[in-house]
Amino acid sequence: MFNGFRGILYRELNVFRKRAKKQILASSLSPLLFLIAFGWGFGDRVAVNGLPYITFLIPGLITMSSLNQSYGIAQELNITRFYFHVFDEYLIAPISHVEIVLGEAAYGMFKGLLSTVLIFVYSVIFSVKLIVGPMFFIAILTHTFLFTTLGITIAMLVKDHGDQATVNTFVITPMIFLSGTFFPVDKLPAVFKWLVYALPLTYSTKVIRATLTGGDVNMSYFLLMLGFAAAFFVTALRAVGRVEG
């Protein structure tokens, strides 16, 4: 049982192992730049929602960075699917689509969690105190699962590499900037609020920030995260089914 799940994880982790250094280095750079520019740049002078800005920023960087990594497997899936047809090997094997999706999702979550650990290291360097409780773990697992299944869905639906880049430019990047990663969304004009509250990242960010900074977790936001996660799991499953044509 779970041959498909284990096989896919074996493949992905083996490939990852070979590129680990480069990948970790690359994924550690941009959050560091944000921390230097906004964290040190603004320093203690700016407070947001009663928190020093850098304390506000770090949970945002955790959601952003882990989203980038978990969702980012779409890029890799694309290459294996279109250029090297490695994906065909999974489709021909006696394994189910559920196993394919869960195998890839586990890999996406692994990458997301790795980048989370990295930002925790930064938070120590920048001496920012965070509270890490069980609710944080539940939230980050849901968050990475949600965005990795979104990534799988899109990687299976797009027709080629170019489409993938378009989705990233027009959906993912705006989402990262608008969903409260760098500033509280409640300050946005009403029109934008509508948009922002349609994006799953908004809820992830709110919930994860609350767990890390000792705020109150809004349970209905967490339930919405679970809803998005379930929805994207289903779309990923369907999308894999469509690849079979």
Add this chain to the structure above:
Amino acid sequence: MAVAEQVKNVLEARGLVKKFGKKTALAGIALNIREGDFTGLLGPNGAGKTTTIKMLTGLIKPTAGEIYYYGRDFFTHPRDAKRCIGVVPQQSNVDRDLTAYENLYLHSILYGIPKKQRRGKIEEALEFAGLREYGHRQVKTFSGGMKRRLVLVRALLHGPKILFLDEPTVGLDPQIRKNIWDLILKINQRKGMAILLTTHYIEEAEKLCRSTYIIDKGRIIAEGSPDDLKKDMGRYVLELFLEDRIEEEFFSSKDDALTRLKECGHACKIRQVTLEDVFIKLTGKRINV
């Protein structure tokens, strides 16, 4: 024949249709493969060979039609069927980011080969492919022929009952082509594995296949052993060298051909019919290599 009747059907397909949007790639195809068969699927570019193989191996779903492996419905029992299928696709889809060993190891997990047997089977496979010293090299660094051999032994790793080969030797030089055909023949003879292959090299198909289907524009236009197909056309060809072209006439005996040769008054030549003649006559196309 009593003996033939005892041979089990591995694969039976009926009425396979595949439409891509408005385009009909396959317009109703029926196939029958028995244990130990060596069958060729021949046809010009775009005839629907790859589409047929993809459908039979579960990579795409047919628009209509039925597929049975050992009498069981492929679509309601895909896992059982997939375990007895091995596939060498038209494009070598080995994982370039893994080593040869890792590629085979991945396959052994996906197909549920027990952990204790994996190492032994993989080493045997690498040996069979002549890749023993290359097991721990990244597949990125492999030549086309090495990749092809790796895909071939990967398809065999789980001991399938039927092996699908889509253009197993296309784009390889004659030496390596022969080497791959030898491997395939060995597999068929030693393990009694049924083989369904497509190829552009009709001469090679003629030598190896005991039965053939000729497919054109999504339909099967002829089937039978290479010998029977040739017999149906006439065993001898008279090639007439006209000014602007070569015309071919077919005869069932050499004597008839000789009589015609004497009276025709052109430069001409008699030779035996080949499967390629059958192919060209039926499809009106010379196959593109």
